Amino acid sequence: MALTLVFLPGTHLGTLDFHLSPLNRLWDSERGQISFQISREGRNWMEKMQSPRGQSTVLRSAVGCLLGLQIFAALFPVVFGEKVVLGKEGSKIYLPCLLEKNMKVENLKWFKKETLFLNWDGKQVFKGSSINNDLRFDLDKRTMDNGNFSMIVDSLKISDAGDYKCTFQNKIPFVVHLFVFQLHASPGNPLLLSENLNLTLQTYPQGHLDLKVTWKDPNNQDLNITNKTLQINNLSEAHKGDWRCWIHHPKSAQDLEITHKVRTTGFIVDSGSGNIFSKVNGSVVIACKLLFEIKSQIESLQVRAAGVYKSDNQETLGQLMKEVNISERGSCWKGKCGDNSPQHRVKDLSESLTNVQFSDAGWYTCLVKFNRSDIQMKIQLVIVRVSVMPQGLLTINSEVNLTCEVSARLPNAVVRWTHVNGSSANSKEGTNRRLLTLTLRVNASHFGLWRCSILVDGQVLLSMDQKLEGTPDRMDLWFWVAVVAGSFAILLLTICTVICIARERRRGGDVFSFRALKGTDVTYGAQDLCVSSCTLQEVSRRSRVNRGCRGSP
Template sequence: MGLSSMVVTSILAVFSVTQLGLIPTMAEEETMVFGAIGERVILPCIDRSQHDGVTWKYKNQVVIKHQDRILKGITRMTFRSDLNKQEISKGNFSLTLLQLENSDAGKYVCEVGSRTFEVHLQVFTVTGSPSGYLLSNESLTLKVQGTSSAGITWHDNHGKMVTHSQSRELENSGYSLRIHSLQAEDSGTWKCHIRSSSALLEIPYKVLVIGFHNWALETHYAAVNSTVLLSYTLSADRQKIGELENIKGGFEWKPEEDRQYQEKFNFSVTSKGLPWSKQMNNMRFTVKTSNDLQVKLHKVQFKDAGWYRSHFKFSRGRVEKTIHLVVMAVSANPVGPHSKSANVTLLCRLSGPLPPGAQLFWEHVNGTEKETQKEDHNEVKVMTKTAGRWRCSLKVRNTVVTSTDYTVEKAAEWNIYVLIGAGVGAGIVLLLLAGLCTFTCTARQRRRRRAEKIARVRQDLIEKRTCQCQ
């Protein structure tokens, strides 16, 4: 054998030994698994060629093993670990860990026969600051705790992925999410998605924001003598709120924007609260067991316009909602009925200014006359001789939000023939009355003269008898 042949043979021998040495290493499999603190996780280990005998180790310490029966080790997660006996016979030796702790993270080794499987467990959790419930307009910071090069994405309570914006700040590669100006509609389950090339984890986080739905200032429009329902809906059930702490509630009103609020009533919120109602003048307050406070105003008057505010006081702040009630009233000058040729001035006014782009107008029902006010003034006038029903309407964004009617009445007018007939009839009646009066007076005078003549005759007879006696 030549020198070159010996070198080639030696190199092949060394290569073969190296390959044989690498066989155990090449047989090992590595898997990445993500888990959440307090939850359950399954560490996979599958070898269909084996049907019994497995040992799980953590940092070279036995966690659990199975050889005819299950034996427990002495690690801190041993009593939170388990194997599925039915799956072992099928070659599935996966390890289940319950109630994960942060210290459970690390490398686990599954030994099955002559093969070993490595599983790297990374444990994460999501924390919120402040914790517990939040109030409207507060801010919340969500953070992911756990070391990994995985990608982080957040999804809101509607399942929509969160992107960086003025009200949603993503920091530290997405490991931190800051939510500004929370509203009642933000209540629900937010989710953190942790993803790598081989592992995926979804961690939910429940957010409870206590506040009023549609908390922004609302404006209601109503006509005089109509009925108005003002509704204040909380994002959480009153009984659930009552379980958090002792909460006070109240209802206030003010007639003008620059005036101070006047308290109408107050109440306490408890977990055992019962529904109740309260009547005050034309207002009826109803507090339900759910999350609604309703105020019903019967036969609204112009003086009832103003700002109505409901509020709840917590130890850490206050939530409130205000509804602005604008009332429409109509009048006429002069008040009818009117003659046919007389002008009537119809006035329609609001207790507040017109909103941008709104129209306040008069129109003759089933007619063509119309008068519109598009400016910021809160009233519109129309001068008319047309009798019938007139309607004042307020249109906001091409929708009539309220309207009220006024009927212009004209006095009855008689025609010339009726007047002549009435005159002739009246003349005849007057002549008859005059004749009757003349006849009556003449008869009365005749009776008086006759009575006077009889009286004189009687007097003469009396005088003659007296003379004869003497």
């Protein structure tokens, strides 16, 4: 059974279940008609609808019209190009034109409206005069054997948006709506912390109402915002990363994702509370480091001035301590970056202080002025010092005051005195105080090292030590005198004993002889010692004995 339909655009009825044979469709482009065969099930249905009792012609006409319109509704998306492709500016997309596999295709053409883009003659691709020198449009010959004649559009442009049509021989044309999207950010990267950012989705062609937009933050959390504009106020470090815009169209094969990466410029902030601690006479660095990616092509953001200021309070800038020379280009520090220099991302404005005194305490401000806005970072320098009154050596039962002084009152800060390696019974602490004094009635256990610590949330940020020393007691003095005198007496006794033992050993020696001072020979014996012509002057000390002396016969 053959049936020819003449299409009535804009007509749509409910769903009817018919079995069509797509292999026998035939499109007459000149007459705007489609001819095809209806399956056996379809014919049986139509025969049942025709009453054998002789229903009126009106009923049979209504059934035939209903059948034709349902077939038209099923084919409407193919004939009138209801395929939709979503593309991002700068990306590569494919406009589908899918035929039967191994079908011999000649004279296939791609049009945009009435303008010829590509022509396939069965052997090679020819480009229309409008895109003769545009290499972005092409067909992939490797996929033609599979019936894929989709047109490739590379480096998609806004002007590429519109309706395209793929026609060949006398078959049904493929019509594709191409939507091109652009995500516009204002202001552009890099962004200053505390600035406001607007992300706007721009659609070409404009005014399409079937699009559904969904926004997601860098943590991939749905923001429940369906507008084409997203506003991010008061940018912070948490806003850095990829922001995603998801675009859905009911007639598109897949959704489109467009990503915008937020890059910020600002100071590198330590994990601390913005306070820097130092001891008196110590050294400290006021850390001011600006994260700024140097690129010569960046024109939207330029540095105009930079410096470090010092004041006694947080509200004012105070006195200029350090000024940074900026190049005319405004993207680097003068003398540190040329046209071919490495692109450093961190610029250092830090200020070093040595031999810190209590007067150096206060607020330090790092200020950088850009062409769009200014950014600044406040840092508080906290100085700690300890003292003892009275100074010098302490006596037992005297009173002493240990004082720990902090230059600023810190919220949630604890100042604590402790005895190092001593008892914790005499420890003392105070919260949110600038001055903490520990008073002691001195005893022997108080001598040693005492420590003043500054703690915030249980963490020690700084500590200083003070030593207590006492004068010796009188009883202790006599004790040490006795010890020294006894030691000296023992030493003398030991020396005398050694000398006596040595002399006794010499007296009991064997017989020996020596020459007297005047040349007289003298002979000694262990038992009988006789000396001829002997005098005390003629005998040496080493030969002197207690026995008598006889002259020789």
